[in-house]
Amino acid sequence: MxxxxxxxxxxxxxxxxxxxxxxxxxxxxxxxxxxxxxxxVATVSYDLRKAVLELYGKPHSWKLQGTSCCAGGTISASLTLQPRPMDGGTFNVGGENVSGTDITLQLQLDGMATSSNTSILWYGSKEQQMLLTSLDGNRQEATTSQGSLPTSAAPGDSGSNGETGTVETTAGNSRIVSSTSYRWELKKDSNARVLMCLNSVETPDPAYAGSNPALAAKTTRSNCYGLNADSTLSGYVTLSQHGFASMGWDLATQ
Known part of the structure:
Protein backbone atom coordinates (compact mmCIF):
# COMPACT_ATOMS: atom_id res chain seq x y z
CA MET A 1 0.00 0.00 0.00
CA VAL A 41 -4.91 7.39 -6.70
CA ALA A 42 -6.45 3.94 -7.00
CA THR A 43 -4.26 1.36 -8.78
CA VAL A 44 -5.87 -0.36 -11.77
CA SER A 45 -5.90 -4.14 -11.33
CA TYR A 46 -5.98 -6.73 -14.09
CA ASP A 47 -7.60 -10.16 -14.30
CA LEU A 48 -4.93 -12.40 -15.84
CA ARG A 49 -7.13 -15.50 -15.80
CA LYS A 50 -9.70 -13.66 -17.90
CA ALA A 51 -6.97 -12.50 -20.30
CA VAL A 52 -5.51 -16.01 -20.73
CA LEU A 53 -8.92 -17.53 -21.37
CA GLU A 54 -9.49 -14.92 -24.08
CA LEU A 55 -6.04 -15.65 -25.50
CA TYR A 56 -6.66 -19.39 -25.77
CA GLY A 57 -10.41 -19.18 -26.32
CA LYS A 58 -10.54 -17.87 -29.90
CA PRO A 59 -8.36 -17.68 -33.03
CA HIS A 60 -5.69 -14.98 -33.24
CA SER A 61 -3.26 -13.86 -35.92
CA TRP A 62 -0.42 -11.36 -35.55
CA LYS A 63 2.20 -9.83 -37.86
CA LEU A 64 5.54 -9.15 -36.18
CA GLN A 65 8.98 -7.73 -36.93
CA GLY A 66 12.28 -7.98 -35.15
CA THR A 67 15.60 -9.77 -35.13
CA SER A 68 16.72 -13.40 -35.24
CA CYS A 69 20.01 -15.06 -34.41
CA CYS A 70 20.10 -16.60 -37.89
CA ALA A 71 19.35 -13.61 -40.10
CA GLY A 72 20.81 -10.16 -40.56
CA GLY A 73 18.75 -6.99 -40.28
CA THR A 74 15.03 -6.81 -39.58
CA ILE A 75 12.93 -9.89 -40.23
CA SER A 76 9.18 -10.33 -40.56
CA ALA A 77 7.16 -13.05 -38.88
CA SER A 78 3.60 -14.21 -38.47
CA LEU A 79 2.08 -15.87 -35.44
CA THR A 80 -1.24 -17.69 -35.47
CA LEU A 81 -3.13 -19.33 -32.64
CA GLN A 82 -5.96 -21.73 -33.48
CA PRO A 83 -8.00 -23.36 -30.68
CA ARG A 84 -10.61 -26.06 -31.14
CA PRO A 85 -12.64 -28.09 -28.64
CA MET A 86 -11.30 -31.58 -28.03
CA ASP A 87 -13.42 -34.57 -29.00
CA GLY A 88 -14.68 -35.96 -25.71
CA GLY A 89 -12.37 -33.56 -23.91
CA THR A 90 -14.42 -33.19 -20.73
CA PHE A 91 -13.91 -35.20 -17.56
CA ASN A 92 -14.56 -34.91 -13.86
CA VAL A 93 -11.90 -33.93 -11.34
CA GLY A 94 -12.86 -33.50 -7.70
CA GLY A 95 -16.52 -33.12 -8.57
CA GLU A 96 -15.88 -30.42 -11.17
CA ASN A 97 -16.13 -30.81 -14.93
CA VAL A 98 -12.84 -30.05 -16.66
CA SER A 99 -12.78 -29.17 -20.37
CA GLY A 100 -9.95 -29.50 -22.87
CA THR A 101 -9.11 -27.34 -25.87
CA ASP A 102 -6.53 -28.16 -28.53
CA ILE A 103 -4.36 -25.12 -29.24
CA THR A 104 -2.07 -24.98 -32.27
CA LEU A 105 0.51 -22.19 -32.18
CA GLN A 106 2.48 -21.54 -35.37
CA LEU A 107 5.40 -19.16 -35.85
CA GLN A 108 6.68 -18.40 -39.34
CA LEU A 109 9.96 -16.50 -39.63
CA ASP A 110 11.24 -15.16 -42.96
CA GLY A 111 13.31 -17.81 -44.73
CA MET A 112 12.82 -20.44 -42.03
CA ALA A 113 10.57 -23.45 -41.68
CA THR A 114 7.31 -22.96 -39.82
CA SER A 115 7.52 -23.82 -36.13
CA SER A 116 4.33 -25.50 -34.98
CA ASN A 117 3.31 -26.68 -31.55
CA THR A 118 0.02 -28.19 -30.35
CA SER A 119 -0.95 -27.94 -26.70
CA ILE A 120 -3.98 -28.85 -24.65
CA LEU A 121 -5.43 -26.27 -22.28
CA TRP A 122 -7.42 -27.82 -19.45
CA TYR A 123 -9.58 -25.60 -17.30
CA GLY A 124 -12.42 -26.14 -14.85
CA SER A 125 -15.95 -24.86 -15.34
CA LYS A 126 -15.34 -22.39 -12.52
CA GLU A 127 -12.12 -21.27 -14.23
CA GLN A 128 -10.17 -22.06 -11.08
CA GLN A 129 -7.89 -24.76 -12.49
CA MET A 130 -5.82 -24.25 -15.62
CA LEU A 131 -3.31 -26.80 -16.89
CA LEU A 132 -1.40 -26.72 -20.16
CA THR A 133 0.16 -29.82 -21.71
CA SER A 134 2.15 -29.79 -24.91
CA LEU A 135 2.57 -32.37 -27.66
CA ASP A 136 5.48 -32.28 -30.10
CA GLY A 137 6.12 -35.35 -32.23
CA ASN A 138 7.43 -38.10 -29.96
CA ARG A 139 7.64 -35.74 -26.97
CA GLN A 140 5.04 -34.82 -24.40
CA GLU A 141 5.22 -32.00 -21.87
CA ALA A 142 3.02 -32.55 -18.84
CA THR A 143 2.30 -30.45 -15.77
CA THR A 144 4.12 -31.60 -12.63
CA SER A 145 3.22 -28.60 -10.44
CA GLN A 146 0.15 -26.42 -10.90
CA GLY A 147 0.55 -22.66 -10.81
CA SER A 148 -2.06 -19.97 -10.31
CA LEU A 149 -3.12 -17.03 -12.44
CA PRO A 150 -4.51 -14.13 -10.37
CA THR A 151 -7.83 -12.40 -10.96
CA SER A 152 -6.37 -9.16 -9.58
CA ALA A 153 -2.81 -8.04 -10.30
CA ALA A 154 -1.02 -4.72 -10.70
CA PRO A 155 2.02 -3.85 -12.86
CA GLY A 156 5.10 -5.08 -11.06
CA ASP A 157 3.40 -8.24 -9.75
CA SER A 158 4.62 -11.72 -10.75
CA GLY A 159 4.26 -15.31 -9.62
CA SER A 160 4.62 -18.98 -10.41
CA ASN A 161 2.54 -20.47 -13.20
CA GLY A 162 3.56 -24.08 -12.64
CA GLU A 163 6.24 -26.53 -13.72
CA THR A 164 6.34 -29.23 -16.38
CA GLY A 165 8.45 -32.18 -17.39
CA THR A 166 9.08 -33.26 -21.00
CA VAL A 167 9.37 -36.94 -21.84
CA GLU A 168 10.63 -38.36 -25.14
CA THR A 169 9.48 -41.80 -26.31
CA THR A 170 11.50 -43.68 -28.91
CA ALA A 171 10.97 -47.32 -29.86
CA GLY A 172 8.95 -47.94 -26.72
CA ASN A 173 11.59 -46.41 -24.44
CA SER A 174 10.96 -43.18 -22.54
CA ARG A 175 13.45 -40.73 -21.10
CA ILE A 176 13.22 -37.34 -19.43
CA VAL A 177 14.38 -34.57 -21.74
CA SER A 178 13.91 -31.41 -19.69
CA SER A 179 11.99 -29.59 -17.00
CA THR A 180 10.41 -26.16 -17.43
CA SER A 181 9.45 -23.52 -14.88
CA TYR A 182 6.70 -21.08 -15.85
CA ARG A 183 6.00 -17.64 -14.40
CA TRP A 184 3.53 -14.88 -15.09
CA GLU A 185 4.48 -11.22 -14.90
CA LEU A 186 2.51 -7.98 -15.27
CA LYS A 187 4.61 -4.99 -16.31
CA LYS A 188 4.67 -1.70 -18.18
CA ASP A 189 7.00 -1.20 -21.12
CA SER A 190 8.80 2.01 -22.10
CA ASN A 191 5.65 3.23 -23.87
CA ALA A 192 3.49 2.70 -20.74
CA ARG A 193 1.75 -0.31 -22.30
CA VAL A 194 0.58 -2.87 -19.74
CA LEU A 195 1.86 -6.32 -20.71
CA MET A 196 0.89 -9.74 -19.41
CA CYS A 197 4.02 -11.85 -19.88
CA LEU A 198 4.02 -15.65 -19.81
CA ASN A 199 7.66 -16.56 -19.20
CA SER A 200 9.47 -19.88 -19.02
CA VAL A 201 12.92 -21.34 -18.43
CA GLU A 202 13.54 -24.81 -19.86
CA THR A 203 16.41 -26.76 -18.27
CA PRO A 204 17.67 -29.87 -20.10
CA ASP A 205 18.09 -33.05 -18.08
CA PRO A 206 21.84 -33.68 -17.55
CA ALA A 207 21.53 -37.32 -18.61
CA TYR A 208 19.90 -36.26 -21.87
CA ALA A 209 22.32 -33.41 -22.62
CA GLY A 210 25.46 -35.38 -21.86
CA SER A 211 28.56 -33.45 -22.86
CA ASN A 212 26.87 -31.59 -25.74
CA PRO A 213 26.88 -27.87 -24.78
CA ALA A 214 24.09 -27.07 -27.27
CA LEU A 215 21.77 -29.61 -25.66
CA ALA A 216 22.77 -28.49 -22.15
CA ALA A 217 21.89 -24.81 -22.71
CA LYS A 218 18.84 -23.46 -20.91
CA THR A 219 16.17 -21.85 -23.08
CA THR A 220 14.29 -18.77 -21.90
CA ARG A 221 11.03 -17.73 -23.52
CA SER A 222 8.79 -14.73 -22.95
CA ASN A 223 5.47 -14.15 -24.70
CA CYS A 224 3.92 -10.81 -23.72
CA TYR A 225 0.41 -9.64 -24.58
CA GLY A 226 -0.85 -6.08 -24.24
CA LEU A 227 -3.87 -5.58 -21.98
CA ASN A 228 -6.60 -2.96 -22.01
CA ALA A 229 -7.88 -1.51 -18.73
CA ASP A 230 -10.71 -4.10 -18.67
CA SER A 231 -8.18 -7.00 -18.97
CA THR A 232 -9.03 -7.72 -22.61
CA LEU A 233 -6.23 -8.17 -25.14
CA SER A 234 -5.11 -5.01 -26.92
CA GLY A 235 -3.53 -6.80 -29.90
CA TYR A 236 0.06 -5.87 -29.08
CA VAL A 237 2.41 -8.87 -28.76
CA THR A 238 6.12 -9.42 -28.13
CA LEU A 239 7.94 -12.75 -28.45
CA SER A 240 11.42 -13.53 -27.18
CA GLN A 241 13.39 -16.77 -27.14
CA HIS A 242 17.06 -17.25 -26.25
CA GLY A 243 19.38 -20.07 -25.31
CA PHE A 244 19.22 -22.68 -28.03
CA ALA A 245 21.73 -21.28 -30.55
CA SER A 246 19.76 -21.88 -33.75
CA MET A 247 16.36 -20.70 -32.44
CA GLY A 248 16.68 -17.22 -30.94
CA TRP A 249 14.54 -14.17 -31.72
CA ASP A 250 13.05 -10.91 -30.45
CA LEU A 251 9.83 -9.94 -32.19
CA ALA A 252 6.96 -7.46 -31.69
CA THR A 253 3.85 -6.31 -33.50
CA GLN A 254 4.28 -2.95 -35.22
Whole structure:
Protein backbone atom coordinates (compact mmCIF):
# COMPACT_ATOMS: atom_id res chain seq x y z
CA MET A 1 0.00 0.00 0.00
CA UNK A 2 1.32 3.42 -0.92
CA UNK A 3 1.30 6.01 1.86
CA UNK A 4 -0.40 9.27 0.87
CA UNK A 5 2.05 12.00 0.08
CA UNK A 6 2.11 15.06 2.32
CA UNK A 7 2.56 18.56 1.01
CA UNK A 8 6.21 19.56 0.96
CA UNK A 9 7.15 22.56 3.20
CA UNK A 10 8.21 24.70 0.24
CA UNK A 11 4.90 24.08 -1.50
CA UNK A 12 2.94 24.86 1.66
CA UNK A 13 4.85 28.14 2.01
CA UNK A 14 3.55 29.17 -1.41
CA UNK A 15 -0.04 28.18 -0.72
CA UNK A 16 -0.51 29.87 2.66
CA UNK A 17 0.22 33.49 1.56
CA UNK A 18 -2.35 33.12 -1.24
CA UNK A 19 -4.97 31.82 1.19
CA UNK A 20 -4.18 34.67 3.61
CA UNK A 21 -4.66 37.27 0.89
CA UNK A 22 -8.05 35.75 0.13
CA UNK A 23 -9.14 35.81 3.74
CA UNK A 24 -8.79 32.03 4.02
CA UNK A 25 -5.37 31.84 5.63
CA UNK A 26 -6.52 31.95 9.23
CA UNK A 27 -9.45 30.97 11.41
CA UNK A 28 -11.11 32.78 14.27
CA UNK A 29 -8.36 31.61 16.62
CA UNK A 30 -5.66 32.73 14.18
CA UNK A 31 -4.48 29.16 13.38
CA UNK A 32 -3.21 28.59 9.83
CA UNK A 33 -5.33 26.50 7.48
CA UNK A 34 -3.74 23.14 6.74
CA UNK A 35 -5.21 21.43 3.66
CA UNK A 36 -6.09 17.74 4.04
CA UNK A 37 -3.83 15.03 2.67
CA UNK A 38 -4.60 14.15 -0.95
CA UNK A 39 -6.53 10.95 -1.58
CA UNK A 40 -4.24 8.24 -3.06
CA VAL A 41 -4.91 7.39 -6.70
CA ALA A 42 -6.45 3.94 -7.00
CA THR A 43 -4.26 1.36 -8.78
CA VAL A 44 -5.87 -0.36 -11.77
CA SER A 45 -5.90 -4.14 -11.33
CA TYR A 46 -5.98 -6.73 -14.09
CA ASP A 47 -7.60 -10.16 -14.30
CA LEU A 48 -4.93 -12.40 -15.84
CA ARG A 49 -7.13 -15.50 -15.80
CA LYS A 50 -9.70 -13.66 -17.90
CA ALA A 51 -6.97 -12.50 -20.30
CA VAL A 52 -5.51 -16.01 -20.73
CA LEU A 53 -8.92 -17.53 -21.37
CA GLU A 54 -9.49 -14.92 -24.08
CA LEU A 55 -6.04 -15.65 -25.50
CA TYR A 56 -6.66 -19.39 -25.77
CA GLY A 57 -10.41 -19.18 -26.32
CA LYS A 58 -10.54 -17.87 -29.90
CA PRO A 59 -8.36 -17.68 -33.03
CA HIS A 60 -5.69 -14.98 -33.24
CA SER A 61 -3.26 -13.86 -35.92
CA TRP A 62 -0.42 -11.36 -35.55
CA LYS A 63 2.20 -9.83 -37.86
CA LEU A 64 5.54 -9.15 -36.18
CA GLN A 65 8.98 -7.73 -36.93
CA GLY A 66 12.28 -7.98 -35.15
CA THR A 67 15.60 -9.77 -35.13
CA SER A 68 16.72 -13.40 -35.24
CA CYS A 69 20.01 -15.06 -34.41
CA CYS A 70 20.10 -16.60 -37.89
CA ALA A 71 19.35 -13.61 -40.10
CA GLY A 72 20.81 -10.16 -40.56
CA GLY A 73 18.75 -6.99 -40.28
CA THR A 74 15.03 -6.81 -39.58
CA ILE A 75 12.93 -9.89 -40.23
CA SER A 76 9.18 -10.33 -40.56
CA ALA A 77 7.16 -13.05 -38.88
CA SER A 78 3.60 -14.21 -38.47
CA LEU A 79 2.08 -15.87 -35.44
CA THR A 80 -1.24 -17.69 -35.47
CA LEU A 81 -3.13 -19.33 -32.64
CA GLN A 82 -5.96 -21.73 -33.48
CA PRO A 83 -8.00 -23.36 -30.68
CA ARG A 84 -10.61 -26.06 -31.14
CA PRO A 85 -12.64 -28.09 -28.64
CA MET A 86 -11.30 -31.58 -28.03
CA ASP A 87 -13.42 -34.57 -29.00
CA GLY A 88 -14.68 -35.96 -25.71
CA GLY A 89 -12.37 -33.56 -23.91
CA THR A 90 -14.42 -33.19 -20.73
CA PHE A 91 -13.91 -35.20 -17.56
CA ASN A 92 -14.56 -34.91 -13.86
CA VAL A 93 -11.90 -33.93 -11.34
CA GLY A 94 -12.86 -33.50 -7.70
CA GLY A 95 -16.52 -33.12 -8.57
CA GLU A 96 -15.88 -30.42 -11.17
CA ASN A 97 -16.13 -30.81 -14.93
CA VAL A 98 -12.84 -30.05 -16.66
CA SER A 99 -12.78 -29.17 -20.37
CA GLY A 100 -9.95 -29.50 -22.87
CA THR A 101 -9.11 -27.34 -25.87
CA ASP A 102 -6.53 -28.16 -28.53
CA ILE A 103 -4.36 -25.12 -29.24
CA THR A 104 -2.07 -24.98 -32.27
CA LEU A 105 0.51 -22.19 -32.18
CA GLN A 106 2.48 -21.54 -35.37
CA LEU A 107 5.40 -19.16 -35.85
CA GLN A 108 6.68 -18.40 -39.34
CA LEU A 109 9.96 -16.50 -39.63
CA ASP A 110 11.24 -15.16 -42.96
CA GLY A 111 13.31 -17.81 -44.73
CA MET A 112 12.82 -20.44 -42.03
CA ALA A 113 10.57 -23.45 -41.68
CA THR A 114 7.31 -22.96 -39.82
CA SER A 115 7.52 -23.82 -36.13
CA SER A 116 4.33 -25.50 -34.98
CA ASN A 117 3.31 -26.68 -31.55
CA THR A 118 0.02 -28.19 -30.35
CA SER A 119 -0.95 -27.94 -26.70
CA ILE A 120 -3.98 -28.85 -24.65
CA LEU A 121 -5.43 -26.27 -22.28
CA TRP A 122 -7.42 -27.82 -19.45
CA TYR A 123 -9.58 -25.60 -17.30
CA GLY A 124 -12.42 -26.14 -14.85
CA SER A 125 -15.95 -24.86 -15.34
CA LYS A 126 -15.34 -22.39 -12.52
CA GLU A 127 -12.12 -21.27 -14.23
CA GLN A 128 -10.17 -22.06 -11.08
CA GLN A 129 -7.89 -24.76 -12.49
CA MET A 130 -5.82 -24.25 -15.62
CA LEU A 131 -3.31 -26.80 -16.89
CA LEU A 132 -1.40 -26.72 -20.16
CA THR A 133 0.16 -29.82 -21.71
CA SER A 134 2.15 -29.79 -24.91
CA LEU A 135 2.57 -32.37 -27.66
CA ASP A 136 5.48 -32.28 -30.10
CA GLY A 137 6.12 -35.35 -32.23
CA ASN A 138 7.43 -38.10 -29.96
CA ARG A 139 7.64 -35.74 -26.97
CA GLN A 140 5.04 -34.82 -24.40
CA GLU A 141 5.22 -32.00 -21.87
CA ALA A 142 3.02 -32.55 -18.84
CA THR A 143 2.30 -30.45 -15.77
CA THR A 144 4.12 -31.60 -12.63
CA SER A 145 3.22 -28.60 -10.44
CA GLN A 146 0.15 -26.42 -10.90
CA GLY A 147 0.55 -22.66 -10.81
CA SER A 148 -2.06 -19.97 -10.31
CA LEU A 149 -3.12 -17.03 -12.44
CA PRO A 150 -4.51 -14.13 -10.37
CA THR A 151 -7.83 -12.40 -10.96
CA SER A 152 -6.37 -9.16 -9.58
CA ALA A 153 -2.81 -8.04 -10.30
CA ALA A 154 -1.02 -4.72 -10.70
CA PRO A 155 2.02 -3.85 -12.86
CA GLY A 156 5.10 -5.08 -11.06
CA ASP A 157 3.40 -8.24 -9.75
CA SER A 158 4.62 -11.72 -10.75
CA GLY A 159 4.26 -15.31 -9.62
CA SER A 160 4.62 -18.98 -10.41
CA ASN A 161 2.54 -20.47 -13.20
CA GLY A 162 3.56 -24.08 -12.64
CA GLU A 163 6.24 -26.53 -13.72
CA THR A 164 6.34 -29.23 -16.38
CA GLY A 165 8.45 -32.18 -17.39
CA THR A 166 9.08 -33.26 -21.00
CA VAL A 167 9.37 -36.94 -21.84
CA GLU A 168 10.63 -38.36 -25.14
CA THR A 169 9.48 -41.80 -26.31
CA THR A 170 11.50 -43.68 -28.91
CA ALA A 171 10.97 -47.32 -29.86
CA GLY A 172 8.95 -47.94 -26.72
CA ASN A 173 11.59 -46.41 -24.44
CA SER A 174 10.96 -43.18 -22.54
CA ARG A 175 13.45 -40.73 -21.10
CA ILE A 176 13.22 -37.34 -19.43
CA VAL A 177 14.38 -34.57 -21.74
CA SER A 178 13.91 -31.41 -19.69
CA SER A 179 11.99 -29.59 -17.00
CA THR A 180 10.41 -26.16 -17.43
CA SER A 181 9.45 -23.52 -14.88
CA TYR A 182 6.70 -21.08 -15.85
CA ARG A 183 6.00 -17.64 -14.40
CA TRP A 184 3.53 -14.88 -15.09
CA GLU A 185 4.48 -11.22 -14.90
CA LEU A 186 2.51 -7.98 -15.27
CA LYS A 187 4.61 -4.99 -16.31
CA LYS A 188 4.67 -1.70 -18.18
CA ASP A 189 7.00 -1.20 -21.12
CA SER A 190 8.80 2.01 -22.10
CA ASN A 191 5.65 3.23 -23.87
CA ALA A 192 3.49 2.70 -20.74
CA ARG A 193 1.75 -0.31 -22.30
CA VAL A 194 0.58 -2.87 -19.74
CA LEU A 195 1.86 -6.32 -20.71
CA MET A 196 0.89 -9.74 -19.41
CA CYS A 197 4.02 -11.85 -19.88
CA LEU A 198 4.02 -15.65 -19.81
CA ASN A 199 7.66 -16.56 -19.20
CA SER A 200 9.47 -19.88 -19.02
CA VAL A 201 12.92 -21.34 -18.43
CA GLU A 202 13.54 -24.81 -19.86
CA THR A 203 16.41 -26.76 -18.27
CA PRO A 204 17.67 -29.87 -20.10
CA ASP A 205 18.09 -33.05 -18.08
CA PRO A 206 21.84 -33.68 -17.55
CA ALA A 207 21.53 -37.32 -18.61
CA TYR A 208 19.90 -36.26 -21.87
CA ALA A 209 22.32 -33.41 -22.62
CA GLY A 210 25.46 -35.38 -21.86
CA SER A 211 28.56 -33.45 -22.86
CA ASN A 212 26.87 -31.59 -25.74
CA PRO A 213 26.88 -27.87 -24.78
CA ALA A 214 24.09 -27.07 -27.27
CA LEU A 215 21.77 -29.61 -25.66
CA ALA A 216 22.77 -28.49 -22.15
CA ALA A 217 21.89 -24.81 -22.71
CA LYS A 218 18.84 -23.46 -20.91
CA THR A 219 16.17 -21.85 -23.08
CA THR A 220 14.29 -18.77 -21.90
CA ARG A 221 11.03 -17.73 -23.52
CA SER A 222 8.79 -14.73 -22.95
CA ASN A 223 5.47 -14.15 -24.70
CA CYS A 224 3.92 -10.81 -23.72
CA TYR A 225 0.41 -9.64 -24.58
CA GLY A 226 -0.85 -6.08 -24.24
CA LEU A 227 -3.87 -5.58 -21.98
CA ASN A 228 -6.60 -2.96 -22.01
CA ALA A 229 -7.88 -1.51 -18.73
CA ASP A 230 -10.71 -4.10 -18.67
CA SER A 231 -8.18 -7.00 -18.97
CA THR A 232 -9.03 -7.72 -22.61
CA LEU A 233 -6.23 -8.17 -25.14
CA SER A 234 -5.11 -5.01 -26.92
CA GLY A 235 -3.53 -6.80 -29.90
CA TYR A 236 0.06 -5.87 -29.08
CA VAL A 237 2.41 -8.87 -28.76
CA THR A 238 6.12 -9.42 -28.13
CA LEU A 239 7.94 -12.75 -28.45
CA SER A 240 11.42 -13.53 -27.18
CA GLN A 241 13.39 -16.77 -27.14
CA HIS A 242 17.06 -17.25 -26.25
CA GLY A 243 19.38 -20.07 -25.31
CA PHE A 244 19.22 -22.68 -28.03
CA ALA A 245 21.73 -21.28 -30.55
CA SER A 246 19.76 -21.88 -33.75
CA MET A 247 16.36 -20.70 -32.44
CA GLY A 248 16.68 -17.22 -30.94
CA TRP A 249 14.54 -14.17 -31.72
CA ASP A 250 13.05 -10.91 -30.45
CA LEU A 251 9.83 -9.94 -32.19
CA ALA A 252 6.96 -7.46 -31.69
CA THR A 253 3.85 -6.31 -33.50
CA GLN A 254 4.28 -2.95 -35.22
Missing amino acids: KHPRKLRPWLLSLILPVLGACGGGSTANNKPFIPPDPVP
